[in-house]
Amino acid sequence: MDLNTLWHGFGWPLCRLVFLISLGLLIGNLIEALNWTRAVARVAEPLTRVARLKDITGASFSMAFFSGIAANTMLAEAHEKGTLSDRELMISNLFNSLPTYFLHMPTLFFITVPFIGQAAVIYVGLTLCAAFLRTSFIILLGRLVLPPLPPGCVVCRLDEQASTSWREAIDRTWKRFRQRISRILRITVPVYVAIFFLNRYGAFAAFETFLADHVTFISWLPAEALSIVVFHVAAEFTAGLATAGALLQGGTLAVREIVLALLLGNVLSTPMRAFRHQLPYYAGMFRPSIALKLIAANQTLRAASVILVGIGYYAVS
Template identity: 65%
Template structure:
């Protein structure tokens, strides 16, 4: 087992990414606390209130949904703070986090599309469109689940809280409260996130993730409904990264004559198989800094299960009707 712990590897692979992660978590923590202290959550909640009410979610969940269009870390921080204060239960925390699937997806949609378009042209619109439909289905499913799993929200509770919040005008007091809560939470973020991130870095150096990705990529023969050339896209998607799969797809469109239908299905399969491990690898360090580690694992597992189910459903329908 060989560990490359030279300065360039440590800086680019551990120290700089950890500094960036810590900065953005800290920023999200501060902004989330400030929004709550100033009672701006009530105003943000108005934007998503109709949808949240159908899901029987409280105003803080609606505000988190609105905030997730701009910052996933801030949105999760708002939920974590509400859960810590007992405002929302474990079940509502889980559903609220899943409820944010749609804005979280749209936060990254432009990047995904503009990376994919140069490689696969108009096929990118079909692929991104299918993943967008899957994101919408995930949010709709949470709205339906909330109707059965959560108690009704009292009528008029969001407007009345909004009116009551207007009485708070002391911005200086809000800033002091925000700073105090920020200093209380920041050490926990550092104590949990830094060791976990360092552990994942060492596992990567040990080759664990490369071995797992290569092993999973070797199992693509199960998907015999795809031509061999398309299986190459799946393998590269899993063994390397999304861009590598796109590069292979672009080359195969020109050289192997794969159809749009085959390219889209291959990318969907690669997405479904590669995302869970990568999500846990990249999300767990910062999720564990915002939520308790056990809850962080539950949230990531539920997110990935729902995500995979929605992509399988949308991809299956596309395979049947396209």
């Protein structure tokens, strides 16, 4: 393998990828810092009326568009005061799934696009559909199990949050960028290098032959796609993306297989995500027993919704 082949097949694609990830991460962080998704919070009031949820739930829903921690803090305080019952707390916390997703969707989109291009649009679209599906289920559940409530003021507490200035937004964006980009590159570059050489020297072809002879329960997914799932579960989402990008650019997998593998990794990484990302700050806001119940309900519902949209995508694609 000469230097020209190495540069055009590996060096230049990796440089381009790092540049696009950095640019996308800056844009995504700036959108989050400016709270541009906050306007969507105006949908909270009619939704809470339909779901028979209290005004504190609607205010928490609106708050979750720009701070998930602040939103859960409002619910925890209301629960401690007796304003929300255990059942109402559970449903209210699950209700925040959609704005929490919107909060991180810009960064998710701008990170995935440089890796997998068109597949990113499909993947993010499917996970967004799953978030809407979860919210629809919670609205229906609240309608069925909660008693009717008098009207309240859902948006009153929004005025307590001052708008972020451009200066503050830029400072916050740069701080988040420095924290995230180093972690992403520490994962992306080694994984990209490993996948390039493994693919170059036939490791995936040998792995595919082995699995074809010994594994039957995942016959619907190409053997090469299993590496995406493994990195997604064992490492982080970025590692799975790096693997997916290398396989997609090398022509080893098509867009459909990439999306299905990422969805499967999304589901299988549920326990790891719960303990690594949710447990630390949930345990600080809620009693341990309540925190574990909320985490279990959140991750179970999220995994179920992703499975449903994944089955739908598999059937129609």
